Amino acid sequence: WYQRRVRGTQESNLNSFFFIGAFLGQVCATALFDTIGRKSMCLIAILISSLGAIGASFANSYSIMLLLRVVQGVGTFITLTGLELLSIEFSPSNLRNLCQNFTTCSWNLGACFTIGLSYVLKKWHQIFLVQGCILAATSIVFIVYPESPRFQLIKRKR
Secondary structure, three states: HHHHOOHHHHHHHHHHHHHHHHHHHHHHHHHHHHHHHHHHHHHHHHHHHHHHHHHHHHHOOOHHHHHHHHHHHHHHHHHHHHHHHHHHHHHHHHHHHHHHHHHHHHHHHHHHHHHHHHHHHOOHHHHHHHHHHHHHHHHHOOOOOOHHHHHHHHHHOO
C-alpha cells in the first residue's frame, strides 16, 4: 500500500508524526527518569521504539503507520535522552563534554546506518523490521549497565 498510495505530503507527515511522538516522549520522560530511573526508563523506551518499528513493518494502512510513527518517536527520543543522561553521569568530569558529544552523534550515525540499510534492503517494511530488531538487541547494553548513581542518590533522599 505504501508505494501505491502514499505521496507528497502524506510521506512528509510520516516524519512529522515521528517528531510529534518525540515531543510527547520528551515531555513524559523528564519526570519519569527521576521517578523510575534512567536505566529502567531506557529499557521501556527501547521496547516502545522497537515495537513501533516492528509494528510499522506490518502496517497495512496509512493511519496505522502514522500511529506507529508516533510510538517510534516517543521511544526513540526517550532512549536518546536517557543515553545522554547516563553518559553524562557515568563519565569523569574531564571527559564529560567528549562523552556527551559522542552520545549525541549516535542519532546521526543511526541515520547514516539507516541510509546504508536502505540501499541493501529495497522494501520499506524490511527496513523497519531490521531497525526494530537492532533496537531490541541494544537493550542488552542497558540490562548490563548499572543504574545511574545520581538516580540512586535521588531515590535515597525520598
